[in-house]
Amino acid sequence: MNEALWQETVNFHGHVCPGIVVGFRASALALEILDKPPKKLDETHIAICENDVCGVDGVQLVTGCTLGNDGLIINNIGKFAFSWVDKKTGEGIRILLKILPWPSNEPLRLHRKVKEGTATKEEKQQWIDARGKRGAELMQLTDDELFDVQRIQMKIPGKARLFPFAVCTKCGEAFMEPWAGIEEGQILCGACKP
Ligand SMILES: [Zn+2]
Numbered sequence: 733m734n735e736a737l738w739q740e741t742v743n744f745h746g747h748v749c750p751g752i753v754v755g756f757r758a759s760a761l762a763l764e765i766l767d768k769p770p771k772k773l774d775e776t777h778i779a780i781c782e783n784d785v786c787g788v789d790g791v792q793l794v795t796g797c798t799l800g801n802d803g804l805i806i807n808n809i810g811k812f813a814f815s816w817v818d819k820k821t822g823e824g825i826r827i828l829l830k831i832l833p834w835p836s837n838e839p840l841r842l843h844r845k846v847k848e849g850t851a852t853k854e855e856k857q858q859w860i861d862a863r864g865k866r867g868a869e870l871m872q873l874t875d876d877e878l879f880d881v882q883r884i885q886m887k888i889p890g891k892a893r894l895f896p897f898a899v900c901t902k903c904g905e906a907f908m909e910p911w912a913g914i915e916e917g918q919i920l921c922g923a924c925k926p
């Protein structure tokens with residue numbers, strides 16, 4: 733395992749948890765299977781993440797497929813699965829976590845309380861301890877124990893993400909035209925249109 737890259741991933745994400753371990757390990761496995769160096773996979777591949785939580789940070793840091801460089805699509809259907817598809821050939825791999833990220837839902841109830849601001853100080857600490865412990869447990873497992881790897885074929889059409897700019901007649905801020913609204917002949921931005 734690339735220990736330096738793991739440390740960098742934890743620093744980037746901010747904590748150890750099941751999600752970041754899964755995202756890191758799936759990304760490292762993808763690099764191994766595709767025989768590519770870290771952080772440059774966006775040159776040839778697009779990542780598709782089937783969730784929008786912690787593991788996505790691992791995908792972005794380890795493979796370099798980021799939301800901003802058009803190397804990452806979030807197709808959030810709540811699964812811990814990550815794919816990388818060759819932009820030219822459409823050939824890819826899908827790496828699915830085949831065990832449950834959490835063996836019990838109890839820690840997730842704590843998580844909800846923490847997020848909603850109703851957890852006590854002790855409960856908050858319990859949550860932090862639980863996610864760190866479960867993350868460390870998952871880190872000990874082999875790739876075979878963690879993942880199913882499938883070969884996939886998928887055409888991802890390229891599309892423009894930058895558009896001509898217009899200026900909102902109400903707030904005066906510039907924005908890209910597809911988000912424009914027209915009211916009484918005036919161009920309005922997404923925040924000002926009714
Ligand atoms: Zn996390």
Ligand SMILES: [Zn+2]
Binds near residue numbers: 900901903905921924
């Ligand atoms: Zn406006």
